[in-house]
Structures are given as structure tokens and as C-alpha cells.
Amino acid sequence: RGKFLHKEAQEILYGENKFVIRSHHKQAGDLDILNHLSLDALSAMRCLMVRLNSWPCIRGHSDANLDEDCNECKICSFPVPLSDPEISTANSDFKSIIQTWTTICQRLSTGVSPGRLHLEFIADVRDLPTAKRLAEPLGSLPRLQGCIVRFGRKPNHTLSSLARSIASRLTHKTEEAATSGRTGRSAFIYILKHTNIGPWGSFLPELDAIHVMNKTFDQRYTLAGKGSIIPVRRCCHYCSFTKLHCSCPLNYAAYSPQCQCRVLPLELFLVSRQMRLDASEVFYGANVFRFRGPLYTANA
Ligand SMILES: [Zn+2]
Ligand SMILES: [Zn+2]
Ligand SMILES: [Zn+2]
Ligand SMILES: [Zn+2]
Incomplete structure (x- = not known):
């Protein structure tokens, strides 16, 4: 009976709370806590x-709004x-x-327990072999309820692909498209509209305008009052469930299926001629554009 109650208490303590465990350079420190938790707790x-x-x-404060020459954390210095x-x-x-x-x-x-744990893992690495080395032991975990992985401080295609493949494998997710009975080209356009090249649909369209800076799209620019635009993360x-440790793929070499940032899948335009036409139809038809730089002045 005593053992049973104990188990119930653990169930509540570990099941109802969210845990963040961090380690630091040269010292595994707090990480070791996980090695000392009972199997019931885990x-x-x-x-x-x-x-x-x-x-x-x-x-763990993020580098949001941190400029190149800034030498301290904007939140805690x-x-x-x-x-x-x-x-x-x-x-x-x-x-x-x-x-x-x-x-x-x-x-x-x-x-x-299979299918129960939502796991987030952040390790900013220097190179791909290191990311692979850290990813390897994750392979033995049972199916996860959710998984977010970040491997780098800057966006990096190879590292985020690795993050994505681990997270998908651990959650056994395969992506499926609900085309609701549409077929052929109309199904395809329907799918395109649901990607980030489609309408973004916020109540402040101005904030979601696509900025064209010096003839290129720049997703990292945002409006900062009085019509000036600045680069930000x-x-x-x-x-992330922590609301603090950021794993947005626009900012880092990361994969987070929960991320709601708008990442334009511009690769779609490169797939084929037909795909380019279809994607253009959706992209230019559904969005607001703001032009800055040479293109803007030349046409003014
Ligand atoms: Zn610390
Ligand atoms: Zn800080
Ligand atoms: Zn984020
Ligand atoms: Zn995000």
C-alpha cells in the first residue's frame, strides 16, 4: 500500500510538472540528475x-535583438x-x-513510457560529426509524444535536416496532406495554399508583409515603427514548451514541429516549371509585398 501511494505521488510530481535541465561547458553538472531519477519517475x-x-x-536567454557588437545578454546583462x-x-x-x-x-x-514523453533537446554544435555523435544515443529511445531538436546557433540546412529526421523518427510521424477529395492540379494548388507561401491570415497584414530588400526576400526583417525595417531574430x-529556449528554424539549425514562424519554402519554385507557375500563382496572389532598396527607388 505504501509503495502504491509512493508511486502515485511520483506519477503526479513527474507527470504534471515540466522539467528543464541544463549543463555547462566542461561540466556535465545538473545533467547527472537524470541519471539518479528512479525508473518510476522517468x-x-x-x-x-x-x-x-x-x-x-x-x-538560456535567447539572442533575440542582440546585435553583432552587443556583448551582453539583453535580459540579464x-x-x-x-x-x-x-x-x-x-x-x-x-x-x-x-x-x-x-x-x-x-x-x-x-x-x-512509450508515447508519453515530450522531449526537447538543445546542443549547439560546431560540426555535423558532433551532431551525429549526439543524435546517435537518442536512437534507442521509445516512441515519444513530441520531439524538438536544435543543433546550431545559426540556420543550417544539414543540421536542421538531421534534427528533423531524428524528431520524426522518434515520434513515428509521417506527414500527410489532407486534400479533401480534390485531385490533380486543384489538389496541388490547395496544398500550396496551406504552405507558408500561401496567405498568412493575421489580423495585422502589415506585420506579415513580405519584405523585398535590395531585390531579395529577407525573412529576418521586420517593421520597427515609423516604417523602418530592422533585422531581428x-x-x-x-x-518550445519553455517559452524561453528558442528552437525556431528561422533562427537556428533546429527542427520544431510546433514552431509557428513563417518560413517561406522558396525551394518549391525550383522544383519544375509547372511547380514554379503554380507556386507563383499562390504566392503573388495571396501576399502583401513591401519593397526597399534599389528596386523601390528605381521605380519611384
Ligand atoms: Zn546554469
Ligand atoms: Zn540572460
Ligand atoms: Zn522560438
Ligand atoms: Zn517559431
Whole structure:
């Protein structure tokens, strides 16, 4: 009976709370907590973030609005040079953190209940081999309820593809399109309208205008009062349950299926001539554009 109650209490403590565990450069520190949790605790857990390094702030504050020459966290003034470096398998400083992460994954593989845990993992790495090394032990985990992975400080196609493939594999998700009985070209246009090249539909269309700066689309620019536009890292705050540790693919080499940022899938235009025509029809028909730079002045 006592044991039963104990289990129930664990179920509530670990099942109802959300956990964020961070480690820092050269010290696996808090990570080790996960190795000491009971299997009952792990099996009850529903929501966990593990972050191996934090940049530009050791507290995990994001680099939103941080300019190149800014040397401290905008939120807590922590000095950027003292935050955690990118992890690299080539540097022995990171040996212990990589080892601890591997043990944790083994522990999670035994403890976690299939289909229950939402896991978020952030490790900003220096190169692809390091990302692969950190991804490998995740492979033994049971099916997850949700999964978000971030591997880099800057957008990077190879790293985010790896993040995406791990997250999809762990959640057993295959993407399907609901075309509601439409066929052929009309089904295709219907699908295109549901990608981010379609209408964005916010109540402030001005904010969602597509900016064309010096003849190129720049998704990182936003309106900043009085019609001036500035580059920013914008977080949708849907990318992570923590609302703090950002994994928006526009900002980082990351994959978050919950992210609600608008990423224009401009690759669609390159697939084929027909695809380009269809995508153009949707893209130019459904959006508001703002032009800045040479194109704007030349036509004025
Ligand atoms: Zn800390
Ligand atoms: Zn900070
Ligand atoms: Zn974000
Ligand atoms: Zn986002």
C-alpha cells in the first residue's frame, strides 16, 4: 500500500510538472540528475528539456535583438564571451558532457513510457560529426509524444535536416496532406495554399508583409515603427514548451514541429516549371509585398 501511494505521488510530481535541465561547458553538472531519477519517475515524466550548452546567455536567454557588437545578454546583462561554446567531438573538453549525455539516453531508453514523453533537446554544435555523435544515443529511445531538436546557433540546412529526421523518427510521424477529395492540379494548388507561401491570415497584414530588400526576400526583417525595417531574430514562443529556449528554424539549425514562424519554402519554385507557375500563382496572389532598396527607388 505504501509503495502504491509512493508511486502515485511520483506519477503526479513527474507527470504534471515540466522539467528543464541544463549543463555547462566542461561540466556535465545538473545533467547527472537524470541519471539518479528512479525508473518510476522517468516513466511518469511527460515534459522534459535537456540543454547541453547555452549561448549567448548562460541562463538560456535567447539572442533575440542582440546585435553583432552587443556583448551582453539583453535580459540579464550576462557577458556573452562567458557563455558556453559550441560542442565539438574534436575537442577533449567536451568528452565528459558527451559521455554523460550518452548515459542519460540509455537511462531514458529504459525508463520512459512509450508515447508519453515530450522531449526537447538543445546542443549547439560546431560540426555535423558532433551532431551525429549526439543524435546517435537518442536512437534507442521509445516512441515519444513530441520531439524538438536544435543543433546550431545559426540556420543550417544539414543540421536542421538531421534534427528533423531524428524528431520524426522518434515520434513515428509521417506527414500527410489532407486534400479533401480534390485531385490533380486543384489538389496541388490547395496544398500550396496551406504552405507558408500561401496567405498568412493575421489580423495585422502589415506585420506579415513580405519584405523585398535590395531585390531579395529577407525573412529576418521586420517593421520597427515609423516604417523602418530592422533585422531581428523573432521567436514565435510556440517552438518550445519553455517559452524561453528558442528552437525556431528561422533562427537556428533546429527542427520544431510546433514552431509557428513563417518560413517561406522558396525551394518549391525550383522544383519544375509547372511547380514554379503554380507556386507563383499562390504566392503573388495571396501576399502583401513591401519593397526597399534599389528596386523601390528605381521605380519611384
Ligand atoms: Zn546554469
Ligand atoms: Zn540572460
Ligand atoms: Zn522560438
Ligand atoms: Zn517559431
